[in-house]
Amino acid sequence: MTGSGESSAERLLAEDGMQRVPSPKVELFQLRDFVPPELCAELIALIETDRRPSTLADAGDDHYFRTSETCDLSADEPAVQALENKLHALTRIDPAHGEPLQGQRYDVGQEFKPHCDYFNPGGQDWEKYCSVAGQRTWTFMIYLNDVEAGGATRFKAIGKTFQPEAGKLLGWNNRRPDGRENPNTIHHGMKVRKGVKYVITKWYREKEWGW
Ligand SMILES: O=C(O)CCC(=O)C(=O)O
Numbered sequence: 001m002t003g004s005g006e007s008s009a010e011r012l013l014a015e016d017g018m019q020r021v022p023s024p025k026v027e028l029f030q031l032r033d034f035v036p037p038e039l040c041a042e043l044i045a046l047i048e049t050d051r052r053p054s055t056l057a058d059a060g061d062d063h064y065f066r067t068s069e070t071c072d073l074s075a076d077e078p079a080v081q082a083l084e085n086k087l088h089a090l091t092r093i094d095p096a097h098g099e100p101l102q103g104q105r106y107d108v109g110q111e112f113k114p115h116c117d118y119f120n121p122g123g124q125d126w127e128k129y130c131s132v133a134g135q136r137t138w139t140f141m142i143y144l145n146d147v148e149a150g151g152a153t154r155f156k157a158i159g160k161t162f163q164p165e166a167g168k169l170l171g172w173n174n175r176r177p178d179g180r181e182n183p184n185t186i187h188h189g190m191k192v193r194k195g196v197k198y199v200i201t202k203w204y205r206e207k208e209w210g211w
């Protein structure tokens with residue numbers, strides 16, 4: 001355990017099958033089959049049970065910005081704990097720096113418009129969301145199912161699009177090498193055209209989350 005909110009490219013690339021997007025503009029990784037099918041199914045079932053409309057920091061007046069449904073996944077659930085353990089083994093980030101795992105469900109037509117996961121320093125919500133735990137450091141996102149059409153995640157600054165694929169993990173560093181926020185991490189959870197899309201997102205913080 002590192003005792004911090006940090007992972008590293010070296011650590012992630014030590015994992016069999018980990019692929020790094022060959023761009024100097026962002027530290028972005030993909031790992032297929034990170035979550036086995038049975039665990040994906042259990043996590044989907046939990047999201048189905050608990051979902052509610054998504055909310056958003058700094059959303060302004062755009063109610064169509066994030067139209068998916070969200071669910072905070074309770075760490076008391078064995079499936080959630082199993083995923084937390086897998087993430088810790090992979091990233092070595094101290095779990096105390098993690099926000100609770102968040103599940104999302106997108107129906108046909110729903111999306112999460114282009115955004116960065118970090119909070120805007122000096123933005124309206126900075127004090128509210130960052131005063132205790134600090135900025136977001138790394139994001140890890142897992143697709144829980146294959147989607148019939150649409151639902152890809154597009155990183156437009158680097159021209160890279162990922163297709164949903166059951167069990168596939170994406171991970172990226174939200175900061176540049178000098179520690180400032182990296183706008184090249186901008187990404188778009190594109191509209192689902194057919195079927196339903198389920199993902200789980202894990203965001204880590206500079207400091208302990210405090211729960
Ligand atoms: O659903 C996606 O493809 C993107 C999700 C996302 O950007 C997030 O949860 O922060």
Ligand SMILES: [Fe+2]
Binds near residue numbers: 115116117
């Ligand atoms: Fe995001």
